[in-house]
Amino acid sequence: MKIPFFNYADRYAEDREKIKEIVYNVGTSDNFILKERVNEFEQEIGRYTGAKYVIAVANGTTALTILLKAMGVGPGVEVLTPAFSFISTASSIALLGGTPVFVDVDPHTGMMDPDDLRRRMTSASRVVIPTHLFSVMADMKAINEIAREHNLIVLEDSAVALGGRQNGAMAGLLGDAGLYSFFPAKPLGGIGDGAVIVTDNDDFGRISRMLRNHGQDGITRFYHHMLGYNNRMDETVAAYLSHKLMRYDNLLNRRREIALKYNEAFGSLAPMVQVVTEAHDERVYYTYVLQAEKRDELRSHLQSRGIETQIYYPAALPLQPAFAYLGHKPGDFPNAEAITGRSLALPLYAEMPDEHVHEVIQAVSEFYAEVKIHA
Structure with a gap:
């Protein structure tokens, strides 16, 4: 990639x-x-x-x-x-x-x-x-x-x-x-x-x-x-x-810088894309996860541009096979289940160069511009 x-x-x-x-x-x-x-x-x-x-x-x-x-x-x-x-x-x-x-979880924050x-x-x-x-x-x-x-x-x-x-x-x-x-x-x-x-x-x-x-x-x-x-x-x-x-706070600040660029760019894509922007300065950006309409199509589009993503997580925990013994069924946790179909993690780490951040933003924005044209 x-x-x-x-x-x-x-x-x-x-x-x-x-x-x-x-x-x-x-x-x-x-x-x-x-x-x-x-x-x-x-x-x-x-x-x-x-x-x-x-x-x-x-x-x-x-x-x-x-x-x-x-x-x-x-x-x-x-x-x-x-x-x-x-x-x-x-x-x-x-x-x-x-x-x-x-x-169950909050539908916005997860x-x-x-x-x-x-x-x-x-x-x-x-x-x-x-x-x-x-x-x-x-x-x-x-x-x-x-x-x-x-x-x-x-x-x-x-x-x-x-x-x-x-x-x-x-x-x-x-x-x-x-x-x-x-x-x-x-x-x-x-x-x-x-x-x-x-x-x-x-x-x-x-x-x-x-x-x-x-x-x-x-x-x-x-x-x-x-x-x-x-x-x-x-x-x-x-x-x-x-x-x-010893340099951890600097690493956190760089992660926040990248996340702020993502927040500013993707905030304008609502309601197709949903991001959490509250309490930005107090947060630690471990991974940058957004909720996206047409998530799987977006992921394929980013992959075609050489941008690797991850899905956190593919299924709500109560519906995972490991917890089948608890007897939960689809619909028991509607917010968690909805997020699993929309969540997508984008690259974000402190050493990520600005040009890569820009390319991710551009690729996501291009995808939803095409979606809007064909809506």
């Missing part, structure tokens, strides 16, 4: 020599997993976010699993989670023996709908997982108010939102606990997988730290307070993330 979607080659070009240096230094240090570099990175994320506890783990799904376990999720426990999301928000619940209770959240709660509901997707954040104020009314724990799936804010407060710290993912495609992408749990809650911080390493407390080795997991972060991943964190 002339304009690739992920383009890891360009995204990591600046750090090639640094990556070699990190791998060599870690490889000759005899300290490979969960040692001083991981500890340093945890402290740096703590300073960046203000979180009281930062627990580095192997990946974002692991972070969700550990937090859900720490929150008491298991058989007989219901967890409310968005019907439109990546699968890990719901699969982590199910794999612990809990029951995912899907909540975020959990607080009104539907109220409708879906039962006496078995214990946790709610508002998920920030792409670049948009869930309505944490409304969701927190509902959670307080019904004694729900709020697990903020902020995996893609490190550096984002809502009403001046840092994403990840808007609920009882949150997380950030460092999968290579993420805004702070690593050289391998990785994530951190963040929380100000003493119990969730203490239990999560033990669960990530076989139930050990980090003080006495081979003494296990509970049954835990082997979900630790590697030293190479931590060292690189510490290096990249």
Whole structure:
């Protein structure tokens, strides 16, 4: 593709020599997993976010699993989670023996709908997982108010939102606990997988730290307070993330610059194209997802111009085969289902040259100009 979607080659070009240096230094240090570099990175994320506890783990799904376990999720426990999301928000619940209770989403933002959240709660509901997707954040104020009314724990799936804010407060710290993912495609992408749990809650911080390493407390080795997991972060991943964190705000600002150009160009294409432009300056643009009429035809048109796109996501979670046992049927989650037929992600990453941004805008605009002519 002339304009690739992920383009890891360009995204990591600046750090090639640094990556070699990190791998060599870690490889000759005899300290490979969960040692001083991981500890340093945890402290740096703590300073960046203000979180009281930062627990580095192997990946974002692991972070969700550990937090859900720490929150008491298991058989007989219901967890409310968005019907439109990546699968890990719901699969982590199910794999612990809990029951995912899907909540429909706002038709414009794609975020959990607080009104539907109220409708879906039962006496078995214990946790709610508002998920920030792409670049948009869930309505944490409304969701927190509902959670307080019904004694729900709020697990903020902020995996893609490190550096984002809502009403001046840092994403990840808007609920009882949150997380950030460092999968290579993420805004702070690593050289391998990785994530951190963040929380100000003493119990969730203490239990999560033990669960990530076989139930050990980090003080006495081979003494296990509970049954835990082997979900630790590697030293190479931590060292690189510490290096990249130093320029992270600059990367976020460049992503916002590109997104602003997209917003300005595509806003005029309504109602054929729908974009979320609110709270632009507080958002982290992980991916740029629009809702588009004639989505599949648009995608083919962009492909013919050498522009790679992605579909997030092809089906609402309740209708995925993995959750067929829950018995949902088409029409149960109308907003989530409608978005899956319209959503399209365009290339956006901090190292993307302006000429590529212009070509994407031009190609999308040309397509809808033709649609308008033939309408």
